[in-house]
């Protein structure tokens with residue numbers, strides 16, 4: 143163990159995952175346990191987002207991807223959708239300065255055509271303000287689902303084929319990756335899901351093919367540095383083979 147902060151060791155004895163993705167689950171249950179409305183859980187979840195960002199920076203992660211609102215979440219009650227959208231707007235406005243100062247480049251990935259104009263403007267502003275940040279890349283997945291993304295890829299590739307700029311036999315992994323929201327980025331090395339659920343929930347279906355998965359039992363609002371570092375330590379114990387035989 144090399145570095146200490148707050149008295150607890152930083153797990154740097156093994157490789158640090160370059161790209162960490164998180165399914166932030168359990169806000170509703172956290173609120174329900176306290177007889178609070180669901181949006182109170184989402185608001186508390188925003189604090190855990192800061193905790194995750196600080197922890198990722200501390201560990202030396204290069205890319206942090208957070209699943210903040212899925213395509214399926216549009217089917218939630220209108221009141222909850224409005225609360226989540228206004229929280230996203232608040233987040234983009236209130237965290238902009240700090241993320242900029244920390245050198246974090248923020249990108250919002252997903253189908254933003256369904257997001258209201260005010261929220262869209264706030265997220266465009268945070269993207270513009272943080273562009274070029276070198277310390278870490280933060281992807282916020284909004285109005286996103288893995289299947290919708292794959293459909294987008296299929297449509298884009300079909301378009302190229304119908305225009306005659308691409309032959310079907312030329313289609314390969316790189317062709318698909320060029321149409322993903324995450325184009326240009328490496329796949330996640332580590333996926334963390336909170337609230338003890340063992341599901342992908344339509345998240346990054348292409349990109350997670352060889353990602354190591356860590357399930358944390360805590361509900362998202364309770365997620366802290368301790369859980370983040372535990373996930374990194376768990377990752378460091380894994381042997382990644384990518385379908386090959388063990389080395390050495």
Ligand code: FPP
Nearest residue numbers: 166167168169170171184187188210230233
């Ligand atoms: C899943 O919990 C969480 C969400 C649908 C929203 C995630 C949003 C945040 C963490 C806060 C805002 C984040 C940003 C980046 C502004 P759930 O509601 O499905 O919980 P449940 O499974 O207990 O019902």
